[in-house]
Amino acid sequence: QSALTQPPSVSGSPGQSVTISCTGTSSDVGSYDRISWYQQPPGTAPKLMIYDVSKRPSGVPDRFSGSKSGNTASLTISGLQAEDEADYYCTSHASITWVFGGGTRLTVL
């Protein structure tokens, strides 16, 4: 299972919306809804933001949403806030292994 492809960086101004893509293949992202997203502010451990493509754990603001189309999953953050500045990782898992995207650094301008 090869690594998922994410853009290295995205940026947006407060209040704007940004979308981070996560591209795999028809064998992973395209075939299963086993997509989750993690937020990692500098110097901290990752935190779950989205699971099962589009579900939000309790406590995650509804400004964060997930979707999937074909072989590409996406994380959209609306109403951007300064505290959203972090690295974001997508992951997918086959039946026994996990693969991460390379990570995307979100900068809030």
Place this chain on the structure above:
Amino acid sequence: EVQLVESGGGLVKPGGSLRLSCAASGFTFRIYSMAWVRQAPGKGLEWVSSISPSSSSTHYADSVMGRFAISRDDAKNSLYLQMDRLRAEDTALYYCVRLDASETFYMGCWGQGTLVTVSS
């Protein structure tokens, strides 16, 4: 409160061994699959290994297969990672992760990590 606290990291020479531990609290440890995920300095996340409840199955990334061994002690609410024949490229922050299940599995809870440095 759910807590995962890793320990056991440190400086080790290439070819050496290290055993990481993860103490779990705040949830029924024995019913959860668990995993180790690592992050090399300045790099992204990499899944290392997973173990199912009752240790019925274990899985490894190709990069550590045959060198690392994951285990658990449900009586002690603890997860372990035995790392042998360590290489420089194993240098990373190692996170203990709880695998939660909905329609699929996901990494629901993370520890703060323990740093492993492999250097002569």
